[in-house]
Amino acid sequence: MxxxxxxxxxxxxxxxxxxxxFAQKRLYEAGLEITIDQWLVMQALTEKPDISQNEIAEKVFxxxxxxxxIIDLLIKKKYLERxxxxxxxxxxxxxxxxxxxxxxxxxxxxxxxxxxxxxxxxTQEELGMLRDTLTVIINNCKTN
Amino acid sequence: MxxxxxxxxxxxxxxxxxxxxFAQKRLYEAGLEITIDQWLVMQALTEKPDISQNEIAEKVFxxxxxxxxIIDLLIKKKYLERxxxxxxxxxxxxxxxxxxxxxxxxxxxxxxxxxxxxxxxxTQEELGMLRDTLTVIINNCKTN
DNA sequence: ATGATTTAGTTGATATATCAATTATTGTCC
DNA sequence: GGACAATAATTGATATATCAACTAAATCAT
Numbered sequence: 026m027x028x029x030x031x032x033x034x035x036x037x038x039x040x041x042x043x044x045x046x047f048a049q050k051r052l053y054e055a056g057l058e059i060t061i062d063q064w065l066v067m068q069a070l071t072e073k074p075d076i077s078q079n080e081i082a083e084k085v086f087x088x089x090x091x092x093x094x095i096i097d098l099l100i101k102k103k104y105l106e107r108x109x110x111x112x113x114x115x116x117x118x119x120x121x122x123x124x125x126x127x128x129x130x131x132x133x134x135x136x137x138x139x140x141x142x143x144x145x146x147x148t149q150e151e152l153g154m155l156r157d158t159l160t161v162i163i164n165n166c167k168t169n
Numbered sequence: 170m171x172x173x174x175x176x177x178x179x180x181x182x183x184x185x186x187x188x189x190x191f192a193q194k195r196l197y198e199a200g201l202e203i204t205i206d207q208w209l210v211m212q213a214l215t216e217k218p219d220i221s222q223n224e225i226a227e228k229v230f231x232x233x234x235x236x237x238x239i240i241d242l243l244i245k246k247k248y249l250e251r252x253x254x255x256x257x258x259x260x261x262x263x264x265x266x267x268x269x270x271x272x273x274x275x276x277x278x279x280x281x282x283x284x285x286x287x288x289x290x291x292t293q294e295e296l297g298m299l300r301d302t303l304t305v306i307i308n309n310c311k312t313n
Numbered sequence: 314a315t316g317a318t319t320t321a322g323t324t325g326a327t328a329t330a331t332c333a334a335t336t337a338t339t340g341t342c343c
Numbered sequence: 344g345g346a347c348a349a350t351a352a353t354t355g356a357t358a359t360a361t362c363a364a365c366t367a368a369a370t371c372a373t
Contacts, residue, residue, distance in 0.1 A: 028216055029209070029228065033288070033296055034188055040303040041181045042230045047310035048178075062329065065173070072172055079351060084173065086186045088331055093353060095329075115338045115351040140178070143309050151302050152177060158291060158299045159184040165287050166191035193331095206359065223321060232361055237323060239359075259321040259368045 037159075048139045055135050058102065059128065062087075064136075066095050067104060067129055070119055077116050104128060181303075192283045199279050202246065203272065206231075208280075210239050211248065211273055214263055221260055248272060 029035045049061050059067070065085040069076060076084070082092045096119065099105040104125035110116040121129070144152070173179045193205050203211070209229040213220060220228070226236040240263065243249040248269035254260040265273070288296070 029212060032284070033300060034185065034192075034284070036300055036303050036307075037181060037185045037188075039230055040307050041178065041185055043307045043310045044178055044181075060328070068173060077351070086183055087329085089352065090332085090354080091328095091330055098328080113339075113351080117352080140176070143306055144177070145309050147302060147305055151298070154295070154298055155302045156177060156180055158295050159180050161291055162287050163180075163184050163187045165289050166187045204358070221321070231359085233322065234324080234362085235358095235360055242358080257321080257369075261322080 044139075044143055047143065048136070051135055051139055052132065055131075057128065057132055057135065059104075059132065062091075063095055063099055063104075064132060066092065066099065067121065067125065070105070070121055071129060074121070075118070078119075099125075188283075188287055191287065192280070195279055195283055196276065199275075201272065201276055201279065203248075203276065206235075207239055207243055207248075208276060210236065210243065211265065211269065214249070214265055215273055218265070219262070222263075243269075 045061055052059060052061070052064075062085075066081055069081045069084045073080075078092050078096065079089055081087075082089045085092075087095075096105060096107070100107060103122055106120045106122055108118045108120055110118045147155075189205055196203060196205070196208075206229075210225055213225045213228045217224075222236050222240065223233055225231075226233045229236075231239075240249060240251070244251060247266055250264045250266055252262045252264055254262045291299075
């Protein structure tokens with residue numbers, strides 16, 4: 026068996042974990058009280074305000090159960106509110122509060138900086154190839 | 170703010186999560202009772218039998234606390250044993266049992282297949298560039 | 314040699330991941 | 344239109360991630 030260092034999935038794992046730690050630390054240092062995972066949910070809601078919890082789960086690659094719990098925390102923090110859904114009483118309408126909107130704006134700057142630092146010296150071409158190769162891997166692994 | 174789909178870290182996250190789900194499912198279907206994270210710890214121990222728990226944590230990008238708990242489970246499953254360390258009574262000598270060794274051999278085949286499937290149609294050159302770009306990102310994010 | 318510091322590992326608290334089971338509601342089909 | 348299946352979300356159980364506090368042992372410094 027090949028050593029861990031030689032395995033590409035080990036490197037991919039290392040890259041995303043290193044970036045997440047880096048990004049989380051910088052959010053924390055900027056006084057922004059949110060985790061990366063909570064931000065992902067907020068971002069999905071910002072992009073599509075009428076999204077359902079199940080759709081959020083799919084979008085951020087999480088389980089519906091995880092999304093339920095993350096939303097519970099975001100509500101506790103007053104960044105979100107659960108309201109009645111117009112046409113489907115099984116669903117909720119999730120509303121980003123004004124506090125939540127302000128927070129998201131503040132985060133945007135830090136997130137942009139994080140990416141710029143993390144991608145320093147990576148060309149557009151390299152970025153494109155990175156994306157293409159990862160997309161091939163993703164499709165190869167689709168179970169269905 | 171750019172949409173999630175356009176963010177490279179979102180794609181990296183998606184790739185590693187898709188692969189992990191794929192790999193875990195195939196391990197489970199092969200009747201192998203181990204998680205990917207537990208396998209990582211076993212593999213680190215197989216590569217360096219005298220490794221310490223802290224060194225394992227560093228190698229597999231986990232917290233020492235996580236490693237303690239993963240090892241507890243591996244011991245409960247009889248794949249590992251904690252023994253006295255020769256020269257340092259703070260440490261343990263972790264020993265892979267014969268059951269554990271057999272398991273690791275069985276896993277090796279499945280893991281090799283998983284990688285072959287996941288990397289189908291990815292050339293050596295693409296793999297090298299993927300690794301290089303990820304390494305740049307990892308170094309850019311090193312906090313220290 | 315002893316007092317301070319460092320290191321190895323554990324434990325508790327909280328956040329997240331995953332699966333299975335459950336509830337409430339909606340949709341389908343005859 | 345009423346039984347049945349599908350869907351949206353929650354909850355419980357277990358595994359993992361992370362941080363902080365802690366214990367025990369080793370090392371360092373004078």
